[in-house]
Amino acid sequence: MTLFERWLSLWVALAIGAGLLLGNLMPGLFGALASLEVASVNLPVAVLIWAMVYPMMVGVDFGSLRHIGDKPKGLIVTLIVNWLVKPFTMAALGVLFFNHVFAGFIPPDDAQAYIAGVILLGAAPCTAMVFVWSNLTRGDPNYTLVQVSVNDVIMVFAFAPIVAFLLGVTDIAVPWGTLILSVGLYVVIPLLAGYITRERLVRDGGEDAVDAFRSRVQPFSMVGLLATVVLLFGFQGEVILDRPMVIAMIAVPLLIQSYGIFFLTYGAAKAWNIPFNIAAPCAMIGTSNFFELAVAVAISLFGLGSGAALATVVGVLVEVPVMLSLVAFANATRHWFPEGEGAK
Template structure:
C-alpha cells in the first residue's frame, strides 16, 4: 500500500470532522448538494462513487470472467450470507436491543422505527462501495463484479418480499427508480467505460500504467464522499449523539459478525484470499442509497427509520476500513 493508503483511516476521520464543520458553517452549500438528486440518487455523490469504481472496472479483464465458474464457493458464500442470514440477524439484533436492552432508554414507538430502519439496511447488500473495499484488499476484479451483479439481480426480486416479511406489512413501496438508476450508474456505466478504456489502451503494460495513474482518485472519491455524507447529516449527529450511539451498537455487532461468518466460511472452504476478502466484505457493507430512499418513502424524511439508515452510512466507513485492515493482515493464512 502507498503511504497515502496506509493512513487512510486518518484521512477518513479528518473528512468526517470536516464534513460536520462544513455542514455547520456552510449549510447553503450542503443544501445545494442535497438538492442535486434524481430518483433520490444524489448526483454529486454518484460522480464521486464513479471516481471510486472506475479504476476497479479498468482492471476487469473480460477474458478472465469465464474462469469464475471454477470458483463457485465464493459466490455461494456471498449469496447465502446476504439473502438467507444477514436480513434476519439484523432484524433479530434490532428487536433484542430496542425492545429489551435499550427498552428503558427509548420510546416504544421510536424503537419500532429504528428496528424498521435496521431491517432495511440488512436487506440491502452493497453495490458500489464494495469495489473500493475489494481494491484495498487486492481482490479479484472480475469475481467482485460477478458477485455484485448477481446480488443486484436477486435484489430486484427479493428485496421487497424480505422487507415486507420482516416488517410484517403487505404493501412495501420500493423506489424502483432509485434501484435501477443506482445499478446503472454504479455498475453498468463504469463497467462499460472500463472495458472501452481497456480496448483503447490495448496492451497489458499500458493498462497497468493507466490504472496506477488513476488509482489515487479512487481514494480521493472515498474521502470526498465521506465528507459530503457527514456534511449532510452533521446536524443530526450534533442534535442526537446518544440516540445515534444506541442505533450504532447493533449495526456494528452485525457488521463484524457477518464478516466473521463469511470470512471463516471462506477459510474453511479454502477459497483464495483474492475472492474470500471481497465475498466477506460484500455481505458486511450495505446499499445505503436504497435503504435510505425506502425508509424515506415508507416512513418519512424525519422518521426514526430514516435516521437508522443514515447511522448505517456513518458507521460503515470506519468499520469497513478496520475489516479491510484485518483482511490484509490475515492474507497469508489463506492458500
Template sequence: MSDAAPLSAFERWLSIWVALCIAAGLALGTLFPEAFGYLARLEYGSVNFVVAVLIWFMVYPMMVAVDFSAVARIHERPKGLIVTLVVNWLIKPFSMAALGVLFFHHVFADMIAPEDASQYIAGMILLGAAPCTAMVFVWSQLVRGDAAYTLVQVSVNDVVMVVAFAPIVALLLGLTDLAVPWETLLLSVGLYVVIPLAAGAATRAALTRGLRTMAEREAAVARFTGAVKPLSVLGLLATVTLLFGFQGDVILAQPALIAIIALPLLIQSYGVFAIAYAAALAWRIPHKVAAPCALIGTSNFFELAVAVAIGLFGLNSGAALVTVVGVLVEVPVMLSLVALANRTRRWFPAEETPLRRARVGEA
C-alpha cells in the same frame, strides 16, 4: 502467499484521512448549511448525483481492471459466490431484524418509546435486506480483490435483490403492500455499475488495442490503473465529507441517540463479516475472492434503504434516521475491516482450483 502489491503510504493512513474528513464534513455542514442543502437537493429517486459522480471516481479504476474473459470462467470457481448469496440473503436480513428487536425492544427499552423502537427496527430491516452495489468495488480494490469476480458477485446480488428485497422486507416488517422504489433501484444499478463498467471496458479496450501478448495487455492496464487510483481515494474522502456534511445537524443534535442506533449496526457489521470471512477461510477460498465476498455482505445499499424508509415511514421517521446512521457508520467500519482483511491475507490460499480441473483430477 499473495503477490498483491503493498498498500501505499496514503492508503495505510486512510483511516486518519477519513477521520479528518468526518470532522471537516461536520464542521462545513454546520458553517455552510445552505450550500450543503443545495447539494443534497441535487438528486432523483433518492440518488444524489454529486455522490454518484464521486462514486464513479471510486469505482472506475477497478472497472478498467475487469477482464471479461475471466468473468466467463467464474462458474468454475463458485465458492465465493455461494458464500456471498447465503450470507446476504439467508443470514444478514434476519440477523439484522433480530438485533433490532433485541436492542430496541429489550436492551434500550427504558430509553426509547415503543413506537420509536418499532421505527428503528424497521430501519435496520431495510438496511439488512439491501446489500451493497457500488461501494463494494472500492473496498474490493483496497483489499486487492479480483475485479472480475467482484463484478459477478455484485451483478448476481442485484438480480436477486430485484426479486427478493420486497418479499423479505415485507415478511420481516409484516407488511403486505410494500412498494419497492424501482426508480431508485434501477437508477442506482445503472449509475453505479453499468455506466462505470462501460467506461472501464472502453478504456481497457483502448489501452490494449494492438498489444499481442497477455503480459503486454496486463502491464498497460496496470500502469493506467496505478495512475488513476488516487482519484478513487480522493472520491472516497470527498464522499465521506459530503455525507457527514449533509447529516451534521442530525448527528450534533442527537449524539446519544445516534450512538444507541449505531451499536447494533456495528455488531451486525462485524458479525456478518466474521461469518462470511470464516466460511471463506474454512472453504479455502483465495483472499482476492474471500475478502470482497465478506465485505459485500457487511456493506449496505444505503440509497435503496433510505428511499424505502422515506417512502414507507416519512422523511423525519425513526426508520429513515436509522438508514442515515447506517450510512455514517459504514465507512469507518468498512475501513477497519479492509485493514483486517489486508493483515490476514496470508491465511488464505493464493489461488482456487477450478471446479472443472478438480473433477478431472478426481476422476
C-alpha cells in the same frame, strides 16, 4: 497501496469532522443542497456516488464470469452469506434492538426508520471498497474481481426484491417505483457505463489501457468518497451532535452484524480449507457494505433528514474502523489457512 488507502481511516475521520463542523456552521448551504432534488433523487449525492462507483465499475470484467466454476468454494461461501444470510440477520438485529432492546429510548416511528436504514445496508454487499480490503490482506485480485462481478450481476436483480420483502415484513411501506429507480441509477447505469468504457478501452489498448484509465479517474473516486462523507454528515450534523446516544444505539446492531458475519464467513472458509488469499477477501466482501448505494436509496425512499438516512450514515462511520480491525485480525491469523492457488 496508495497514500489514500494507507491513511483511509484518517481521511474519513477528517471528512466526518468537516461535515459536522460545516453542517452546524452553514445550515443554510446544506439546506440548499438538500433541496436540489429531482424525482426524490438528491442531485449532489447522486453525482458524488457516481463519481465513486463509476471508476470501480470500469474494473469489473464480465469476461471473468467464465471462470466462476474454476474455484467455486470461495464464491459459494460469499454468495450464501451475501444473499441468503446477511440481509436477514441485519433485519432481525434491527427489529430486535430498535423494537425491543432500545424500545424505551426510541419513538416507534424512529425505530421503524432505523430498521429501514440497516436493512438497506445489509442488503447491499460491498462493491468498491472490497478491493481495498482485499489488497490490504494480499488477497487474490483476480478471484476478488470474479466475486465482485458475480455479486454486481446478482445485485441488479436481487437488491430491490430483497429490500422490498424485508421492509414489508417489518411493516414499512415500500415505494416500489422509487426503489427500482434507485437501483437503476446507482447500480445498473454505472455498471453499464463501466462496461461500455471497459470494452472500448480493451479494444483500443487492452488491459493496460484499462489500468491507465482507472489510474486517471481514481482521484475522482477518492474525492467523491470524502465529499460524500462531508455532505452526509453535514446534512445530519445537528442530529448527530444533539443525539449522540442515538448514534451509539444504531451502531450496536451494525457492529454485531459486521463482526458476526465476518467470523461466520471466515470460519466457513477455514472449515472448507480455502486458501487465505481467497478466504480473507471472501469474508471481507460478506462483511463490508455497499454503503454508497444504501445511503442513496435511503435518501431517495425516505428523505435526507430521515432516520433511515441517518442509520446508513452511521454505517459509514462504523465501517472503516471495523474493516481495518478485521484486516488486522485476518493478517494475524493467516497461518490458520493453506497458502497458494489450490482452492477448488
